[in-house]
Amino acid sequence: MPKKSEMNGLSFSDICCLFCCPPFPSRIAAKLAFLPPDPTYSFIPDEAGTKFTLKLSDRAEWQYSQKELDNFEVFYTRTTRGNRIAGMYVHCSPNARHTVLFSHGNAVDLGQMSSFYLGLGSRINCNIFSYDYSGYGISSDKPCEKNLYSDIDAAWHLLRTKYNVSPENIILYGQSIGTVPTVDLASRYEVGAVILHSPLTSGMRVAFPNTKRTWFFDAFPSIEKIHKVTSPVLVIHGTEDEVIEFSHGLAIYERCPRPVEPLWVEGAGHNDVELYGQYLERLKHLISVELVN
Template identity: 80%
Template sequence: MNGLSLSELCCLFCCPPCPGKIAAKLAFLPPEPTYSLIADETGSKYTLHLNERAEWQYTQKELEKIEVFMTRTDKGKRIACMFVRCSPNARFTLLFSHGNAVDLGQMSSFYIGLGSRINCNVFSYDYSGYGYSTGKPSEKNLYSDIDAAWQTLRTRYGISPENIILYGQSIGTVPTIDLASRYEVGAVILHSPLMSGMRVAFPDTKRTWFFDAFPSIDKVPRVTSPVLVIHGTDDEVIDFSHGLAIYDRCPRAVDPLWVEGAGHNDVELYGQYLERLKRFVSVELVN
């Protein structure tokens, strides 16, 4: 038995939830937008305007390092994209899929700080229904959103796959693993990954049901790039066991970072977080 109660089992088999409902229940909490994109007269060039909820920590000089624009997904949604030029001599660009309940405005200060410290540029995007992106958040849209971001990064900036590091945090590990299972890239970073939606909702679930959402555990064995897994041992949202299981299934996993005592939202505050990323990017990937 997989640890589900009789009533839960009856509910699952008599009226199994569709993946979209699992996804919506578990995952999507778009915040009130913390930014807007102001178009020029041509409608093609945008200026980023952050409101006070974005909690911007830098000066106008750093703000000028950020380029913003809209791109279209294959599902017809328009998603907001952000390219942060953190370092003039960066070899790698992070394609960053952020966590839940944040948008590009809130993440902008973090991207500047992270990229400048580990010598990477950062490209990010808002999921459908987040920030300035149109549509509604859904599992299918997550996959088409990252596809659009990937194609845009490749064509608009001419960055080759071996110089792209896919970075997914929390719910962002879902589209990251999906993309990495289909394309070979420079590397993949999975920060607080989840095995699947059902395994978050019902921790004793031992297999992937046909109605499960976000089945990352079944896709990660197809990831051929080097993978760094990061997880807090006291994660109260996505249990540490998810990080361990994902790590075990990665064909080319490097030494993981298990942050003792860290929860879901504070891993970045520990000194070993930046140290491990620096070593991965500037030593392990280069050698």
């Protein structure tokens, strides 16, 4: 029997209940994936209640001055499932050709990601457009797999219509659980490029690493969608990832119709890939060389 630690802290009875009584995808998703933190930010409306400014709490650990917050344009938008989700457009570079539609990882919200977005966009010469999943930050409702897909759809359509960014100038970036909606969207729209950072193949394969097929009740089946992605795909994964095994990134890469040179970060885990020098260098090369040529 697998060790408890290999199943994200679930006991054998938990696993039996999760997958057998009955194994609905929403239950797999809720048990294995979603850990929304208490909100680390708020939106302050103007007198008309139509525009908002971003206010960060101390827990957001903002690393810049108040002046840099002027680069953040924040908003709400509605999904097709009726949820109101929060989002932000980070104006990092006036000369940026590309905008990154960033779907963040688990256990963080937009407030905690704000410093990272500004720093990343400034270094790779891209603007950053991001959103909080339903149930994260100040977005309404609760997180579930179906909401993930409608959340990114709402973000995509706002980026296309309100900000008039062409698909060829959009880079979809998903990290960890964020690779799930990213792959889904990329399977339906062609864009400039797709970046999958620590992707998972499916929920069952995370819980049971020896799973070889996709069951009808599996959640997050990105492995069954990746062959539909026609855009160039960069896969990034740490070889010592303790949350989503390196084999997931390798499997996704091998099924990509248009993969570019992947980034396997030797010795990196799930949450420290960005600390390695080759991370930024690989992104810069993708954007300034590969997407230009």
